[in-house]
Amino acid sequence: MKFDLNKFIAKTLAVGVYSSMFLFCVAIIESFFKKSNVLDRSFFGIMNGLIALDPNATLFSGIVILMLTPVVRVLFLAIGYFIEGDLRFCFYSILVLLILIFSVYFGVH
Template sequence: MLSQKSTTDIDIQHIIGWILRLGVIISMFVVFAGGCLYLYRHGTEVLQYSQFKGVPDFVHTPLGIWHGILTLRGRAIIQAGIILLIATPVIRIIFSAIGFALEKDWLYTGLTLLVLAIIIGSALTGHAG
């Protein structure tokens, strides 16, 4: 016999679905806006392939990205959109853990928090799980 889903379970699923949709849509618009701004400022530059110019220093740190956004640098805005896209599934995992905790399903709450800890640890250390 199949178990009936509770109203809370269905509500959490809808919230998680909206989080994923909005995360992707918002990050898409941020990347698009950054790309347009970048092309507006640098679209007519002549590229010189004889010299390698790496990524600017301001897109390597969160503070640099934030400063780049405030000064309307296209690359920083694009980087922020990519970070938003990466953060979207992490936010989904957080809401899943909250949903499992509300249902008092402690096994899945623990497993979800373990997955979250592995993802955060991997992001901060640079090592895969």
């Protein structure tokens, strides 16, 4: 059985979208039962909010997963092209990945 990179990438995108959609729905349901506190946007603040069933933390984690889905896609493309031996497209994928990382870093700060 041959590894199909396109199907793997499609499944990766689907998992990212469905998991973020699930977290959005959970956040909506949580908001009916619990008032949200001020959200600490650090990693540990979000994890503590998820444990405490804070709707803002759940919503924020869904947004983060949705934003990271294309980045993970490009990373898997670079790895897949490297495994297939297509170094030109591997280089292009790494270049796009670097552009994504720099734009996220400089867009936040």
